[in-house]
Amino acid sequence: MLNSIYIKGLYGLYNYTLDFTQGEDKRLKIITGPNGYGKTTILQLIYALLCKDTDLFYQIPFSEVVFSIDDYTIKVGQTRTAVQPDEESDLPGDEEISIYFEMEGKKDANIDGPLELVLNSMNCFYLTDKRVLLRNREQRKRMESADTDASMKEVAEEIAKIKKQGDNERGIKFFTEQVSFFKFADKEMMVDDRFGIRFKMNNASKTIIPVTALSSGEKHVLLQLFELVFEGKAGDLVMIDEPELSFHPAWLNVYVSVLEKIQEFKIEEEREMQIILATHSNLLVGGRWDETLDLFTLRKNG
Numbered sequence: 001m002l003n004s005i006y007i008k009g010l011y012g013l014y015n016y017t018l019d020f021t022q023g024e025d026k027r028l029k030i031i032t033g034p035n036g037y038g039k040t041t042i043l044q045l046i047y048a049l050l051c052k053d054t055d056l057f058y059q060i061p062f063s064e065v066v067f068s069i070d071d072y073t074i075k076v077g078q079t080r081t082a083v084q085p086d087e088e089s090d091l092p093g094d095e096e097i098s099i100y101f102e103m104e105g106k107k108d109a110n111i112d113g114p115l116e117l118v119l120n121s122m123n124c125f126y127l128t129d130k131r132v133l134l135r136n137r138e139q140r141k142r143m144e145s146a147d148t149d150a151s152m153k154e155v156a157e158e159i160a161k162i163k164k165q166g167d168n169e170r171g172i173k174f175f176t177e178q179v180s181f182f183k184f185a186d187k188e189m190m191v192d193d194r195f196g197i198r199f200k201m202n203n204a205s206k207t208i209i210p211v212t213a214l215s216s217g218e219k220h221v222l223l224q225l226f227e228l229v230f231e232g233k234a235g236d237l238v239m240i241d242e243p244e245l246s247f248h249p250a251w252l253n254v255y256v257s258v259l260e261k262i263q264e265f266k267i268e269e270e271r272e273m274q275i276i277l278a279t280h281s282n283l284l285v286g287g288r289w290d291e292t293l294d295l296f297t298l299r300k301n302g
Helices: 039-050 055-059 114-120 145-165 169-180 216-231 249-268 295-301
Strands: 002-010 014-019 028-032 064-069 072-082 095-103 106-108 124-127 132-135 140-142 187-192 196-201 208-210 237-241 274-278 292-294
Touching (some): 014 295, 039 055, 039 064, 039 072, 039 124, 039 237, 055 095, 072 114, 095 114, 124 216, 145 169, 145 187, 145 196, 145 216, 169 187, 169 216, 216 249, 249 274, 292 295
Parallel strands (some): 028 274, 028 292, 124 237, 237 274
Antiparallel strands (some): 002 014, 002 064, 064 072, 072 095, 124 132, 187 196
């Protein structure tokens, strides 16, 4: 579990300590704050470490980031050294950037070795604000444009396989219940072992449509719920950036409640996950202020 993250000198301005163990629900936390305070950047830094995407550490200006993961403390440090421009140039010089990693007081220049063993014990599921799903081990799925339909077909095929095997009816039932909370417009989800998922329109002809005919927001919900219910593993860290960009306000009212139900379901299956959201939306927070980390307040108090 990611217990906390301390960030010093983010953009040369911000120092934050985010404690993900505070409050009653230690497995679901919501990061809020004004534009430009670093909500998305914080998720990117977590992703950069857990998914070993070290290029991001060179792109984001900071002094150090300290991660507390289970019983381990991992520090990532960054130094920037100005490179003097040519004497005849009026342009500012570039910077030489170096990154180091430190675990339990032992400094290293790379992310391999003992540190890698710790990181491999924790999977990362990062849904960006661009509808891109990023996971560990170089798995990448696009959740937009043409690739969305390919992903939807894969989901339908996987549901058909699960239905045919008949060994996870509980998961199918739970998945169907969570989809129903979003009340897709004038349509009802059908699940079988041939087509997986299809939808029946509430018109006079009861027209049947494939998953590829859904709206972009409906596809987005289905893909998320499938990944969380069926693909999520014990110890996964799930990060979701600004889901309000895709959802109608009515969906925002139920979104976190559905995530909480998924958490309960995963605990019962002994596949408990940790979820971190970043949002601007008070509708999405829905009064869960004890589970909220507000960057404006943290900066003011820091």
